Amino acid sequence: MLKIGLIGCGFMGAMHASCYKNIQGVELAAVADVRREKAKDLANGTNAVIYTTGKELLENAEVDVIDICLPTYLHAEHALLAMDKVDYLFIEKPVALTVAEGDALIAKAKETNTQLQIGQVIRFWDEYVALRKMVESGTYGKVVNANFRRISPVPTWGFEDWLLDASRSGGAAQDLHIHDVDYTLSLFGEPKEYFSVKNTLGEKNSYVNTLMQYDGFVVTVEGTWGLPASHPFEATFRVVFENAVIENAGGKFMRYDAEGAHEITIEKADLGVGVVGGNISDLGGYYNELCYFCEKAMKGEPIEQATLSDAVTSLKFVRKEIGFAD
Numbered sequence: 001m002l003k004i005g006l007i008g009c010g011f012m013g014a015m016h017a018s019c020y021k022n023i024q025g026v027e028l029a030a031v032a033d034v035r036r037e038k039a040k041d042l043a044n045g046t047n048a049v050i051y052t053t054g055k056e057l058l059e060n061a062e063v064d065v066i067d068i069c070l071p072t073y074l075h076a077e078h079a080l081l082a083m084d085k086v087d088y089l090f091i092e093k094p095v096a097l098t099v100a101e102g103d104a105l106i107a108k109a110k111e112t113n114t115q116l117q118i119g120q121v122i123r124f125w126d127e128y129v130a131l132r133k134m135v136e137s138g139t140y141g142k143v144v145n146a147n148f149r150r151i152s153p154v155p156t157w158g159f160e161d162w163l164l165d166a167s168r169s170g171g172a173a174q175d176l177h178i179h180d181v182d183y184t185l186s187l188f189g190e191p192k193e194y195f196s197v198k199n200t201l202g203e204k205n206s207y208v209n210t211l212m213q214y215d216g217f218v219v220t221v222e223g224t225w226g227l228p229a230s231h232p233f234e235a236t237f238r239v240v241f242e243n244a245v246i247e248n249a250g251g252k253f254m255r256y257d258a259e260g261a262h263e264i265t266i267e268k269a270d271l272g273v274g275v276v277g278g279n280i281s282d283l284g285g286y287y288n289e290l291c292y293f294c295e296k297a298m299k300g301e302p303i304e305q306a307t308l309s310d311a312v313t314s315l316k317f318v319r320k321e322i323g324f325a326d
Ligand SMILES: NC(=O)c1ccc[n+]([C@@H]2O[C@H](COP(=O)([O-])OP(=O)(O)OC[C@H]3O[C@@H](n4cnc5c(N)ncnc54)[C@H](O)[C@@H]3O)[C@@H](O)[C@H]2O)c1
Pocket: 007, 008, 009, 010, 011, 012, 013, 032, 033, 034, 035, 038, 052, 053, 054, 055, 069, 070, 071, 072, 074, 092, 093, 094, 119, 120, 121, 157, 158, 159, 160, 175
């Protein structure tokens, strides 16, 4: 049994616990949250030892791997300690709050030879995985234009409202828009040029629009968490190829070509009964990324997807885009 130590049992910790409970050969062995009732909820139905702080877990728990689902401003300090304890470490995205922290994590991982995976989850989301194959295989010709969009109501669930404080979360650009930036960079590499604007009405109205120029095509990325609670969370894309348009929107994955409109069917992960709510209805990518992480840890193999180095590259891009001076 692979013993998991989970630090942070809020929105994302609950999502991860739900996934671990459905992965074979894996056991939730320790959980920590300063809001103890959150940790107790996730330990329910398992033999997990409950700790109050992440540091208590890191000092005392007997675990094989650590998963950090803390608010972003707490990632680096816990991750640096975790690398002295385990060989495999998962950190939710964004990997860290600042570029300096990201660089410190890279140095520590080298020194301790720790394998890290970062929760850039859409790299593991079924539709995005399928899109990558279409781009790489050239099945529909070259890319002509691409648009990635992620729009959300104001995130009000965070511990001590940390998400709406850019000095603790990096704001909507670093927390939400980074998903599509990371995916775009992983698919097409660094753009030749880019132009990015973020409105200045404060985090509750935060909106980011980015235009990325590649050889022969343009990618636009739109992100906001400034919508009213009545608006559903949406993560969509439309990629125009020479010979087809691939669109993931409104719960449908479609191909439009000269012959007509075709719904694309892809297999979804079976998640069993989850313990999470929230505004994301499809948990498939979370399950897929944690299956990958657990399998690598069980086999003692290197992490090759959503690596620390990838995540720090994306962090650097986003921090520069929105004008943070680091
Ligand atoms: N991959 C995704 O799609 C996705 C979605 C949402 C959030 N996230 C990321 O996941 C991370 C967590 O976000 P969240 O939405 O779950 O936040 P959250 O506020 O819901 O949960 C964080 C939890 O950490 C606990 N905590 C705070 N300090 C602690 C400490 N010292 N020791 C132990 N527990 C402590 C809090 O009590 C809280 O329960 C963030 O980095 C966020 O950006 C990723």
